Amino acid sequence: MHDQHVHVCEPHGEPLRETRDALDLIGEAWGRGATWVAVPAERLHDDFFTLRTGVAGEIAQKFVNYGVGLAIVGDVSRHTAASSALRDWVYEVNRGDHIWFVSDLAELTARRSSRGRG
Template sequence: MSDTLRHMYGTTVFVCASEGATLRGERDALDIIGEASYLGADWVVVPAGRFDDDFFRLRTRVAGEIVQKFVNYRMGIAVLGDISRHTAASSALRDFVREANRGTQVWFTPDIDDFQHRLEEAAVARR
């Protein structure tokens, strides 16, 4: 499967394929942001398996660097998939995920259906 552009509840979403380059830092984030921005996307959905394990170790600051790039470019990012092995190993990561999911720009979702549901709720709230 390749990267796709989808329209969900009035939002343009760039969905990254599960196969592809590993996101290791802000340079990789900028590459995806550039492609998504060129296509007119408001959100990027990245499968959890595309992130280097350092992303899930907060002390490495990789997650912060990547998330900050998305925030700077005013583009939402959703990490899609099961990250339970990472959250089980880190209370700091569990807290980060919980706080991110309370916001409107960074979400950790188990699947695309959950992501779509959150977009729908956000669209309703905007009305």
Template sequence: MPDVLEERAGVPVLVCDPAGPPVATTEAALDLIGAAFGGAEVVAVPAGRLDPSFFSLGTRFAGEIMQKFVNYRLRLVVVGDISAHLAESGALRALVAESNRHDHIWFVPDLAALDARLAATG
């Protein structure tokens, strides 16, 4: 399945294919941002597509990617089980908790949770 633009809870979301190319560089993130400019407000990226360095905050890769989405006024949603990464890093747990309190970057376990979150934010 290719990345597809879907309306979810009334919001246009670019739902990225779990089997798509890995997001291992800022250029790959910019490619997703470019694809979202077809009308998406949210980009839902499966956690498995993110390079492991995304979850190791010392690399600063997560910060670079997240800042790109904020700069382009797109919401980034990481979809999937990241519990193994969370178990290894208190800093990542804090980042996820703080991100989920706001509107720009979310971490959700699945698309159903994304739908519920979108519906709740109107």
């Protein structure tokens, strides 16, 4: 992505699961002058998609608290098909300005541009 304001995580690597993983990403974003972090959906641990674990809420809250946007990039349909609670949460956060689930980086760019965050 040629947008210097988005830190795009590599699709390969350790799954993100802990609050400290979120803090590491926020630190990397700040170090690069980025205001958003784009995380491939496959980099998120399955616990993220099981809301009762609290992982998604903890990670999302860190990004909101530190003023860095979080975009989950890729197909999460297998998770949302298995959980109406997750499906509802994805719908709700996508209506806001801090956490988005997008299909690809082009969608992220379009959404940021349409909201004046490009």
